[in-house]
Amino acid sequence: MAAMLEARSITKRFGGLTAVNELSLEVRQGTVNALIGPNGAGKSTLFKMLSGELRPTSGHIHFKDAPITGLNATEICRRGISKSYQTTQIFPNLTVSENIVIPALAKLRGPFRFDPFRRLRGVRGLADVLAGVLRAMNLEERAQTRAADLAYGEKRRLEIGLALATQPDLLLLDEPTAGMSPEESKGTVQLVKELRKSVTIIVVEHDMDVVFELADRITVMHEGRKIAEGPPEEIRAHPAVQEAYLGGAL
């Protein structure tokens, strides 16, 4: 089976700094892929190139057999890649449901129209998407709560929900458990585990317990390059990984 996503030798330079250096990556449909590496390794920059926020300096990206290199974020989202953000995208004064409706509508109705909340009942599929996202992110009981009144962990789950609301085929999660309590983190990992049944996932994550629990494949980056790749048991034992990332701790 061909890969769903294929990045071929992509590079991103910021002036004299090479944040991502000739990196290639293949992601198969239905898998959970973890991207790990120390601070500054280039993980978020790679994600931004996949989601269309940044244009690669060189290299090519293919998604579902079509080239997507250089397309903007809206177009890439329309084709089925959605990213959950490290920084917040939530409208604090809207309810949880209203927040989810915005990206859901953008996908269902195409590019944004004037008044997003007018005649919502007329939009086919919206209620299903909303209910599905609330359920998937365990936010059903918070549907009518103002986003500003959510607990931290709930806000982070809503951020994932916003990405899910565009009904992606490939979901990019940048540190979904960052800043969460151990309890919240556990719950989120469970939810992501459930998601894998319906969407292919790449997750950037620093917590190695989370990585080893979730991932089918792990890609290790260091200073912009891919230094290792494979199933968790192989990565755990990889000398270059222990040296560069785990500090020999395992």
Ligand SMILES: Nc1ncnc2c1ncn2[C@@H]1O[C@H](COP(=O)(O)OP(=O)(O)OP(=O)(O)O)[C@@H](O)[C@H]1O
């Ligand atoms: N917009 C930018 N302009 C200039 N340099 C940037 C920009 N974005 C990232 N960088 C640099 O590129 C390198 C890679 O950054 P990136 O954010 O991709 O790392 P990361 O692996 O996500 O790190 P972290 O684990 O800390 O989130 C870093 O040296 C960073 O300072």
Ligand SMILES: [Mg+2]
């Ligand atoms: Mg980052």
